[in-house]
Amino acid sequence: MSNLLIIAIILGLGVAGFVLGRQRALVSAGGDKRNLHSLPIYYGANVALSAILPATGLLAIWLIVQPMAINSAVSDLISDDSISETGTRDLVMADVRRVAEGLDRAVQTGAMGADTSFALDAGTDDVRDTLASLGVALGSDVTPETLAAGQRYRELLGTGNLLKTLAVIATGLLGLCVTYLRTHKDFRARNTVENGVLLLLIGAASIAVLTTVGIVLSLVFNTIEFFRLYQASDFFFGTNWSPSFSGRGQTSELGILPLLWGTLYISFVALVVAVPLGLFAAIYLSEYASKGVRSVAKPLLELLAGIPTIVYGLFALLTVGPLLVEAFGDGGLFGVSWMAGGTAVMTAGLVMGIMLIPFVSSLSDDIINAVPQAMRDGSYGLGATKSETVRQVILPAALPGIVGAVLLAASRAIGETMIVVLGAGAAARLSLNPFDAMTTVTAKIVSQLTGDSDFASPEALVAFALGITLFVITLGLNVFALYIVRKYREQYD
Amino acid sequence: MEDMIQVDRAMSTQQGTKISAKGVQVYYGDNHAIKDVNVEIDDKTVTAFIGPSGCGKSTFLRCLNRMNDTIDVARVAGDILIDGEDIYDPKVDPVQLRAKVGMVFQKPNPFPKSIYDNVAYGPKIHGLARNKAELDAIVESSLRKAALWNEAKDRLDAPGTGLSGGQQQRLCIARAIATAPEVLLMDEPCSALDPIATAQVEELIDELRQSFSVVIVTHSMQQAARVSQKTAFFHLGNLVEYDDTDKIFTNPQDSRTESYISGRIG
Amino acid sequence: MTDAPAPSTPAVPPKGKSLLAQDDRTKRRNAAEKRFRAYGIAAISVGLLFLASLLWAIVQNGTPAFTQTFVNLEVALLEEKLDKNGNRDIDDIRKVSTFGYNPLINEALIVATADIETEVEDGDxxxxxxxxxxxxxxxxxIENPDRIGETVEFRLLxxxxxxxxxxxxxxxxxxxxxxxxxAAHLDLIDVMVAAGAVERVFNWDFILGADASESRPEQAGIGVSMLGSFFMMLVVLVLALPIGVAASIYLEEFAxxxxxxxxxxxxxxxxxxVPSIVFGILGLAVFIQFAHLPQSAPLVGGLTLTLMTLPTIVISTRASLKAVPPSIRDAALGVGASKMQSVFHHVLPLAMPGILTGTIIGLAQALGETAPLLLIGMVGYIASNYPDGIASGFLDPxxxxxxxxxxxxxRADPAYYERAWGGIIVLLVFLLTMNIIAIILRRRFERRW
Incomplete structure (x- = not known):
């Protein structure tokens, strides 16, 4: 039975429970709802929730656990020999799953009877061709072992799905009956329902934690897998990045240093553009600008922050890059030939800087405004000019907050993807020339995970190691920056 | 007490007029905050502005060094002359004016810098010292005049925000003195202080009279009686009565003044 | 500063200096003030200049994508080429591939350009x-087999x-x-334009149509991927709004x-x-590697973007909940409502405009997000077919x-750059609309306590 149908049945149980529970409560109160402890809908909701919540919870757990259990049961059937032939256990298991799915589909579409599908013999029947005719492509011929594992997989899956359906619906019914029987006019239905709702709220709030856990787990497990195939020290200290796409990792050099260098270089250029512009804009807007100017200029600048990064990427690739080449390229405006192509550190950095201007300016604006007016009065009262007040009183007072803002901007720059994918180039190199094309951690995550490489090769898994590096760096910067900003805010609260 | 007032009166007649305001009007947007105020403030005298909350005494004080310029909606009309010069003349730079007319605020507002830098800030921006030795001397003499030197001399590099409330306010006074002003405006300088700190600051104000013309806005009639020689009573934006302090408190001419000092309005 | 030896006593500034004359130092300080102010103005102007050039680049490069050039061509549908048996059997007609039509079109072009003197060879x-x-x-x-043998006017790209x-x-x-x-082709085109055989019209196919293969940029449209975005946003809205609001209520009211x-x-x-690309890795690892959901499906994209948008929605929702004054809660509790009732009956409805505003802004952010989609396989795929139904809208690539x-x-062809810029205009129109709705909501229902 499909999961959607199961969910529909549970929801149906819930609706039925609502109606029944409400009725039972009213009957027990002799039809007068003033005799009830809680409003009638709470009795209905109580029965409905006890029918729905445990059952859906069970379903969710089942959906997570069942594939893992089946996988481990089936993968025991596969001998180490066949693994060494194909490469990794994951690849064999992928084939097993595909065979199983193909056969199931064959039964579903009626191309094969259920019995014949289980009676297939890898020696005599050409399973690969049979499945290919049904639109299931297999990478290699089906060995008897794979077929056996596939059949076992189907059996387990069938049993598991049947059990799941029964267990989930039984849980729903049980919940419905128990609470239905407990429904009585003196039953504290509202309190029970409210506790249930509170649990739901806590669950929703926990999703943030689950997301973080999910991020960390998916990064860590795949990274460990990667370091099994590739020396960790070579990854962290290697100065060469040249993944091979044909071989199985032997010829790839996957050193992160050139990527980190590109990332930091581009972020540096971006900050050099964004910090002075953003800071001066914030100072002008908060200290000098009249109300009218402020109400026009501030939203206009913040418009820059609302533009999707893909737009900036395209702007870098198609507008800024060619413009820079015209200026700094061969035969360009300045008569220098520093720049060979449109994609370069400068291109990406400049455009990223534009993107970060509103980020820096609105954060700095907040921070400058948090400096108490008394500071300004004190300074003006001594006969200081505005600029003297800003430079010698406000900025020193706001410095920690501004440092925090710059760190947050740096974290943004390091994690930015689309601008560097389109504007920075694809060549990993350690160069000082800002007009050279370089590449970044994020750009390489994209290029290693898109394309046809399977998830088992070091060339694909390296993306997770890059991801965890990126995650750790940005997380560190964020935590540190948020800490500084919070400390700063407390100072003036 | 009687003697002292006699002396004061003699002094105040000796000193010339420092500030003279004629027909001053202040508007905050549509609100007419100060209505046609005329007053003559003497040099080397402590002049107190008293009156109920919102009567405009602080607003008028802030006109005297053009601090109202920093508020967008405030508009000032009329003439305010210091030493015979109109401070609202377009040729006057408020920056120069404020060096001459210093100000101390209601809440102590030391900069988040060291004690030394707080005091040195004014002299630095106005270029009053030609070298470090001179600056040191200015800082020391200002702190001495503010009666803070003994407490602060060993911790000049400590942040000014680390001082106690009374010390902070004296630091702010030292900071104001350091630019060698001729007039010192004080906007309820003791309202955020405890009684002991208040007594210290009041004592200080009395000493400052030797060198400056001091104008103090205060909520407390006792304070006005203790520290000032002349008192101006403001009510609803009007200057109701302006005279020698003892006369205001003993024999007010206007019934509103009498009501205020006897506690019936305010 | 002068080189004069330092005097032992502090320099006393001259008293009684006139206020009406500015001394040199004040002049210098005021000049510095003006410079500083100018830096601020310059920074803002540079920022606005960047904004203007960005918008100019988008409009300049993108608007051409909204018009498309067509040739009106009379094609003779010759029976001997298209239906040799002459019995209009639809299966026979289907057997003629597009290659079989090329000669007809070529012939039609020769006829159409017969009066024009051109260096272009007939075959070209x-x-x-x-x-x-x-x-x-x-x-x-194939749709009108009965018109074989006639000469029909087509509007061809x-x-x-x-x-x-x-x-x-x-x-x-x-x-x-x-x-x-x-260049000879262009001369020919110039003449055809003058003759009215070639015309540029508004390009609905770009807005509504499907993507095309790499060699046919003139055919590509953004319509199918617009639907993909729509289904993703539906997933985000349905999941992120309730979860985000529930989480915020817990954190703000009960935690x-x-x-x-x-x-x-x-x-x-x-x-x-957290950088958005990391959410892409999460989506790839959890939804595709682990849960085996289909690659490139809007459902997976929506789930990934939901996780990415949740913090935004939670942060803005909490701000709106916080803005409801405690007196409202006290009033409800005072008449005997439970804490839960006071929140759901009073606080939440009052905070709703703020929550919706935050949600729309979160959705707009998700709509423009690209990086996570690259990792879950929503690129490298030619979105050439409309989904068949709701389920296929969520699950089909x-x-x-x-x-x-x-x-x-x-894609290498510069003609595709024009499409990309045009696509940006479409995307920005959506974002602008969403933001305007958010602003209107805020203006309309904003409450000051």
């Missing part, structure tokens, strides 16, 4: 037409080069390096001060700053607007 004439021309004629014939030439994107110099078209609450708070503020723009930006 069809280069002015899109490769889709034969397919269009074939589709027409020109090739992207011709289109680009008429839009000013392709110049004669460019063509020197291009084997697809000669006790303890370690677990702190953990959630820290998590949310950090997740808001599709692209999304920003991913489609990225895809076009990567």
């Amino acid at each position: 004439l069809k280069k002015i037409l899109s490769a889709s021309a034969a397919a269009i004629v074939r589709d027409f014939v 020109t090739s992207s080069r011709v289109d680009g030439y008429l839009k000013g994107r392709v110049t004669r110099e460019d063509l020197a390096r291009d084997k697809n078209l000669d 006790p001060q303890n370690k677990f609450t702190d953990l959630i708070e820290v998590n949310i503020s950090n997740l808001a700053a 599709n692209s999304a607007m920003p991913a489609q723009i990225y895809e076009w930006a990567k």
